[in-house]
Amino acid sequence: MSMTQQAPPAEAVEEQLGKIVTELGAALGVLLTSLGTRSGLWSALAGAGPLTTAEVAARVTVEPSLVREWLRAQAAGGYLAYDPATGTFTLPDAVAAAICHGPGGALVDAAATMLSSMGEGFAAFSEAFSAGQGFGWHQRTAAHWHGTDAFTRVALPAELIEAAIAEMPGLAAVLAADGSVADVGCGYGTPTMAIAGLFPAARVLGIDYHDASIAHSRAEAARRDVGNVRFEVAAASGLPGHGYDLITFFDSLHDMGDPLGALTRARQALGPAGAVLLVEPLGADDVEGNLNPAGRMFYAVSTLACTPNAVSQKTATSSEPLGLAGQQRLRALAAEAGYSHVRRLEVPAPMNLVLELRS
């Protein structure tokens, strides 16, 4: 601190230290909430009214003193109401609706799986981060890929994909007859297999640069006996084939080292009436529009998981990694890649921007 600078007021520093404590509690809260889902603690509390620790413990197989600490932690986190007069804990209906009956519990559980991988690989990741390097999808542990897929299952269900395709003029009829689809950056192939299931006459290809994800997708397709899908190891820039009726990117474009190259290759591989379905996280157009809890989460995932993969693929000639891009940036990138029509599809996707691209 220079001689002319004044030390910040002690209370302001104190406030920041308090914020760090809040942050630690929130970060650990992800694991606690996931534990509640996995062990049945949330279900034990849902709709049960006020319960003592012993009453909750009688409903689960968790050791009673761990039940006690978990209940107290969730009460401190604001998820449970605590009545000191009776020593009981109540799960409010709204919390039960979000965690037990809504998508909240599954999303937090998927995040916990991803966090466990981030924690395990944090030494290697932080070294790469500090040394100006990226960190590829293939450098993660399997929990990262499992967790991503678990997240996708909640955020991009088959109904959402079906609704998006229904919004794209003429496409559903083509796919129902005998269309062809490529899903780029397919990961574990959950959306890919959803499309194959929705359109059994269509031929569906999923590609991903990551061989372990492709091996997993192939095994899952065989297990589920999905006959009209195949999976290949390939980077977006090398998408095989041409004449596709539909090319999809489900939360994958921002993971790529050359997003412009990926969209350009997709345009070249489309048939004359073909279209791209581009699904990206729901970012605002300007930074200030993302300075809120959702933007904070998206920027954090972008910094810790997505952009490191993009950076690991960057070459001297590739375009800039996208990061959390808003609609304007995506539209500009699509125009640069040669698409003349870009339309936002009005589908119920609370966490995503869903765009149709045509050239």
Ligand SMILES: C[S@@+](CC[C@H](N)C(=O)[O-])C[C@H]1O[C@@H](n2cnc3c(N)ncnc32)[C@H](O)[C@@H]1O
């Ligand atoms: C966030 S995951 C999404 C996976 C899948 N689409 C889903 O919705 O579950 C991003 C995927 O993009 C893949 N990916 C990253 N860069 C790629 C590239 N250049 N070419 C093909 N796939 C890529 C990663 O391996 C990862 O599977």
